Amino acid sequence: MLRWKVAPHPWFQLLVQWALYTAIVKCDTPPSLRQRPVHDQLGLPHMTDGDIRLMCSNMLVASKSGENYLPKEYGFRVIRSVLYWALTSLPGISSQATNNIVQRYCYDVVEEDIRDRPPDQVEYVAHSTGFRQADNTTDPEEDELYCLFGIASGAVDADPRSSFDEAVAAHYGSNLAVPGTTFERITSNSYEINVSPTGRARSSSVSTSF
Amino acid sequence: MLRWKVKPNPWFQELMQWALYQTILDCRRPRYLCSAQIHRDLTLSHMDDGEVDIMCTALLRASKAGACFRPTTYQFLVLSRVLDRAINWSNGIVGSATDSIIDRYFPDSLPMTDAGRRPVVGDFSLMLGDEPPLNVSLPDEERRTCLFVDPNNDEDDIPY
Numbered sequence A: 001m002l003r004w005k006v007a008p009h010p011w012f013q014l015l016v017q018w019a020l021y022t023a024i025v026k027c028d029t030p031p032s033l034r035q036r037p038v039h040d041q042l043g044l045p046h047m048t049d050g051d052i053r054l055m056c057s058n059m060l061v062a063s064k065s066g067e068n069y070l071p072k073e074y075g076f077r078v079i080r081s082v083l084y085w086a087l088t089s090l091p092g093i094s095s096q097a098t099n100n101i102v103q104r105y106c107y108d109v110v111e112e113d114i115r116d117r118p119p120d121q122v123e124y125v126a127h128s129t130g131f132r133q134a135d136n137t138t139d140p141e142e143d144e145l146y147c148l149f150g151i152a153s154g155a156v157d158a159d160p161r162s163s164f165d166e167a168v169a170a171h172y173g174s175n176l177a178v179p180g181t182t183f184e185r186i187t188s189n190s191y192e193i194n195v196s197p198t199g200r201a202r203s204s205s206v207s208t209s210f
Numbered sequence B: 001m002l003r004w005k006v007k008p009n010p011w012f013q014e015l016m017q018w019a020l021y022q023t024i025l026d027c028r029r030p031r032y033l034c035s036a037q038i039h040r041d042l043t044l045s046h047m048d049d050g051e052v053d054i055m056c057t058a059l060l061r062a063s064k065a066g067a068c069f070r071p072t073t074y075q076f077l078v079l080s081r082v083l084d085r086a087i088n089w090s091n092g093i094v095g096s097a098t099d100s101i102i103d104r105y106f107p108d109s110l111p112m113t114d115a116g117r118r119p120v121v122g123d124f125s126l127m128l129g130d131e132p133p134l135n136v137s138l139p140d141e142e143r144r145t146c147l148f149v150d151p152n153n154d155e156d157d158i159p160y
Helices: A010-027 A049-063 A073-088 A097-105 A140-149 A164-173 B010-027 B049-064 B073-088 B097-105 B112-116 B139-148
Strands: A192-194 A207-209
Touching: A010 A049, A010 A073, A010 A140, A010 B010, A049 A073, A073 A097, A097 A140, B010 B049, B010 B073, B010 B139, B049 B073, B073 B097, B097 B139
Parallel strands: none
Antiparallel strands: A192 A207
């Protein structure tokens, strides 16, 4: 799974995976249909649609793994954009939903560090980490109501920050001695994604099929 | 692949598979996200989203197979609706595109009255079929004609 600030509830994992699938399929839109480029719609001007597809595919595969994979800052930025894009057009979802989710689940991203540059090669992969995720003390239903619909409850007041944050901050700041993880083919119930070795490979190296 | 009226050109296979992917994903949207009821978008009132998902998944798998699979008339109906929905989202595609594609690739006698009944068990799987006749049209020209030329109004043609 992806390594979040706190252990993700199932509703959130499902949402992230669905949003990643959606972004991947959007990146595969046939050129004949003349859609606006996905990187333009996501506000990621330093990435091509192929780059986005590769990063989303890597994160989707990681999210389905039994191990913890920690996205890099750029990965969290892409996840945030993908979530916003997936949620923004849906009726009934709070306009603050993405912010609520980011606040609860995502590590802080220093925008200045990544805003004006494309992702580095190492930022296309999440890195395996032995750190255990902080427990999520919120009730799943209340967590969902708060994040998606802005309905707060007295029970939803846990501060998900933990001492682990410091370790993550150090991890981000380092030169990443951890080598890039090569994701192997992972088969889920109904969807397969093949991801090439790590790095900024061409989008054609990633294929999806139901 | 699917058994169309003629052998499909790559642009059409790509478009059809993408439209199926998109529909399947929409059907699998998490329930708490105020599901849009895709069967209503597709005006398939006798199906639910789960059935649309199952049928489109079967069609997508068949379309990627090496062998040739013949859709049922109900499946052709669903394919036409899925295609129309994808085309309607697109920029710069003429409004007549779905009709042009149906005319070129779908069986001549497609009974659209199928929309008035529930699909039967056999509509959720596909049977092996024979190879379609060769497609003599040039891929680029065919794509231009189907997607960017309105046969009823030359003025509406979109620069290609």
